[in-house]
Amino acid sequence: MRTMEFTIENTEALKPGMEVGVTEGVLPTSYYYMIEHALGMSANFRQSERLKTRRGVVKELKETPQFHIAVLEFDE
Numbered sequence: 001m002r003t004m005e006f007t008i009e010n011t012e013a014l015k016p017g018m019e020v021g022v023t024e025g026v027l028p029t030s031y032y033y034m035i036e037h038a039l040g041m042s043a044n045f046r047q048s049e050r051l052k053t054r055r056g057v058v059k060e061l062k063e064t065p066q067f068h069i070a071v072l073e074f075d076e
Contacts, residue, residue: 006040
């Protein structure tokens, strides 16, 4: 299992246990992921850190002083 954090704005759109899809974005030297329908965005990842699957489960919703964060778990 692999977990990744996504910055989110709408905390009502995601609930723990939901299965969501992610899409991969390509930058010149890295990759990033977005929860489908633009609900959240990940940090940038190197080629060796790319996701192998595009479906994940929301494990936890966290709040920091600056951001709301959704923790997704992927089966890889």
